[in-house]
Amino acid sequence: MTKLNCTVKNCYYNKESMCCRDGIKVGGTDATVTDATYCGDFREAGGNFSSKCDCGPEGSVDVRCDAVRCTFNDNCKCHASQITIDGNGATHQSQTECGSFECTC
Structure with missing residues (x-):
């Protein structure tokens, strides 16, 4: 599992700059630069931008990854020890x- 930091403060799942989802x-898929990647599970929080998620922040999460040209992608799973969204x-x-994307190109 990957330690996931999140700077998307207005995401429903952001708690204390970490993701409260389990994955x-x-x-x-065709990304060769960072801004061609995205968090497919992003969900905008309500008006006050505080998380509505009842779970606590996870230290590590399972990261499935479609960015096949990323150095950390192995069979569509991220193997980086830490990433930042x-x-x-x-x-x-x-x-x-994904601020941790590194192209193999």
């Missing part, structure tokens, strides 16, 4: 990105 999916202020998953 996420990073999208961006960026995109504070996002209103749609396309405005988020």
Whole structure:
């Protein structure tokens, strides 16, 4: 499992800059740059931008990954010890990105 930091403060699942889901999916099948990736599980929080998620922040989560050109992708699973999802202020998953993406190209 990967330690996941999250700077997307207005995500429903963000608690204390960590994800409170037990897993996420990073999208961006054809990505060769960071901003071509995204968090497929992003969900915008309500008006006060505080998490509505009742679970506590997870230290590590399962990260499924479609970014096949990423150094850390092994059979569509992230094997980085730590990643960061960026995109504070996002209103749609396309405005988020995997800040730890490293292209093998």
